[in-house]
Amino acid sequence: MAISIWGKMxxxxxxxxxxxxxxxxxxxxSDYLPELFERYLNGKDITELVDKIDKLEDDADxxxxxxxxxxxKGHLYRFERADLLDFIDMQDKIIDLIEDVAKKMTFNRIDFDEEHKKMIYSVVDEIENMLDHFKKTVKYINIVLESDFAKNTVKIEEDDIAEMKWFEKDVDNKLFEFGKWLYSQKENIHPIDFIFIRELVLLLSRIADVTQxxxxxxxxxxxE
Known part of the structure; x- marks a missing residue:
């Protein structure tokens, strides 16, 4: 394939x-998230997965x-230098949040009934779908550059990003239902456990938001 003018630069x-x-x-x-939650919610050891995620976060850094x-500074890039720096910082927040989830799980152990385990699994699966789409969308930057911003190529990218909004909405709806159940149990759950669960759920919500x-x-x- 011929290298575009931007590729040469x-x-x-x-x-x-x-x-x-x-x-x-x-x-x-992110691929470790489903197994991480499966192990955690079933009382299995998560040390190995936490270490793997920690190592990946170091690699990303x-x-x-x-x-x-x-x-x-001063070099000619297709995108503004400040925009590129802001972008990789934002992208890095995703793996930072995944690491936060993994490490937080080592602080406390909570027992959930099967119904609410399934609710959490469903949220994690939806976030994993978002992250699969995220990686594909990032690749489109290069594809669009190589196509010299061909309209049909940009249109494919726009369609995929539009689909992401449905994933995020689904995550928000599921977390809302889980949140309603959690607050209905505030008299039955130890305050430390309540705060722990709430913070874990909020981290999942932030992963979805930042990915979007x-x-x-x-x-x-x-x-632009």
Missing amino acids: FQRFNPIEEVINHARIVEEA DIKRNFRQYLK NVCDRIHILIN
């Missing part, structure tokens, strides 16, 4: 390629650090 340091590499690490960490170092925000930012970048 990025040969020494390709910021889009680094963003995609960073996104792959974020998705790899290394890419972000190098990104800031090599994205030079990253994809919205891609839409803005491509359409």
Whole structure:
């Protein structure tokens, strides 16, 4: 495939390629979420998974650090330097939140009944769907560049981002139902357990929100 003019400019340091590499690490960490929750909710050891997620978060930080170092001021990039830096910072928040979920689980152990385990599994599955879409959407930045912003290519990217909004809405609805149940149990749950569950659920909500925000930012970048 012929290298576009933008590809030639990025040969020494390709910021889009680094963003995609960073996104792959974020998705790899997210792939552990279903197993993490399955183990946690069934009283199994999660130490190995927490360590793996922690290592991936370190790898993502290394890419972000190098990104800031090599994205030079005054160089010609297809996107504004400040926009690229803001973007990778926002994308990095996803893996930071995944690590927060994993580490928080090591603080306390909660027993849920099967019905509410299923509610949590459903939310986690929906977030995993969002993160799968997120990685595909990040790849579109490079595809759109290589196509010289062909309208049909941009349209595919826009359709995928529009679909993300339905995932986020579904996550919000499921977390709302879980939240109603949680507050109905406030007299029956130890206050520390109540706060712990609430914070865990809020972290899941933030993962969904930030993932949506990253994809919205891609839409803005491509359409500027």
